[in-house]
Amino acid sequence: MDGFSTRHDQATAGAADLIGREPEIQRLRRFVGRIAEGAGEALLLAGDPGVGKTSLLDQAAALAAGSGIRLLRATGSQFEADISYAALHQLLLPCLGEAPRLSPLLAGALNVALGLGEGAPPAQLLVASAVLALLQSAADQQPLLLVVDDLPWLDRASALVLGMVARRLTGLPVGLVAACRTGEPSFFDLGGLPVVYVNPLSEEAATELLTSRYPVMTPRVRRRPENRSPHPRPAGDDPARAAAAAGRGPGEPAGPAGTPRLPRHPGHHRRRDAARDAAPQPPAADRLRLPRPGAAPAGRRTVTSGRPGRYGRPTPRPGDRRRPGRREPAGC
Incomplete structure (x- = not known):
């Protein structure tokens, strides 16, 4: 045990790189120590995306490597989620050389499941038994630690088999540590397994x-x-930040979708008003014929006197009670 303690202390020297994770690291130290003593178990790390679960898995792998424990790693992949036993193949590939030591029944079931042999698809219980036998055979020479990341992306067959294996590691020098997102569904059965919830810093x-x-x-x-x-609030969730990111004022309407907006200069509105006042204005008579926003469409006319009033707007006829600019159908 003294030799294990010396290697264990050397492996934990790099734990200071993870800031604010001392409780989780202490839990991983105890977990790795029990594997080296032959009391294997499973441990799950659960937390929000980006909270640091993968870094803790790397820390567990470093502790195990420094303690003389052999590592077997696998990571769930979205592109392999529909391939049966893809994650199990990735996890067990380094120790498939131990398969000939299994019984013909278990060796045949494992070879068929992993695509190394031909035959009818084996039952999942038979595959789980073959995996347990293979791990036990490989652990006779050196303790094992299975490290699995992104449990929700494991294929269904691998997740079900690993869930069965995780609850049958008692008394074996084999441990399993895996990471999953809090509240995200998975085919890996978490029931009855110890869980460490990784909170934000x-x-x-x-x-x-x-x-x-x-x-x-x-x-x-x-x-x-x-x-x-670890997950900044998107600018679109905050109107003020969204307007600032688009180069608009808080009250300005957004431009067309996908139109880039450059930040405005503080004197933009002042220069715009000065340019508008300096622009030459057409005569009043011509100004009346210019189309205005919201003007009546073709075939309709507006009841006005035709004389320009204030700001160049037409004035109503004397005695006309209708509002200026009211649109009437042609011919009325």
Whole structure:
């Protein structure tokens, strides 16, 4: 046990790289220590996307490697989610050399499931038994740690078999640590397995992390909430931020979809008004014939006197009670 402790202390020297994860790292240390003692079990890391589950899996792998434990890793893939036993093939590929030591029944079932032999598709219980026998055979020489990331993306067959295997590791020098998103459905059965919930970093840990990764970042920028959260709030969720990102004022309407908007200069409105006032104006008579926004379409006329009034607008006829600019059908 003294030799294991020495290797274990050396492996944990790099744990300081994970800031604010001391409780999770201590849990992983105890987990790896029990595997080395022959008391295998399964452990699940659950949390929101981007919270740091994969980094903790890497930490568990480093602890196991420093403790003389053999690693078998697999990661769920969206593009392999429809291929039966694809994740199991990725996980067991390094130790398939132990398959000839299994019984013909178990070896044949495992070969067919992994696409290494021909025959009828084996039952999942038979495949799970073959996987357990293979892991036990490989662990006779060296303890094993199975590291599985992105459980929701595992294919259905692999997820069901690994869920059965995870609940049958007691008494074996084999451990399984996996990561999944909180509340996301998966074919991997989590029932009865210990779960460590990975929470977001505290304010102090987030500040320390940003300072260590980006030492040139000013305190003002470091205090922004979007720089502390693993999932910044999209600009579209905040009208003010969306308008600022598009180069508009808070009350300005948005332009057409996909139209890039450049940030406006502070004197934009002043220059625009000055240019409008300096532009030559047509005579009043011509101004009356210019189309205005919302003008009556062809075939309709507006009841006015034709004389320009204030701001060049036509004035109503004397005694006409109808509103100026009211549209009437042609011929009325």
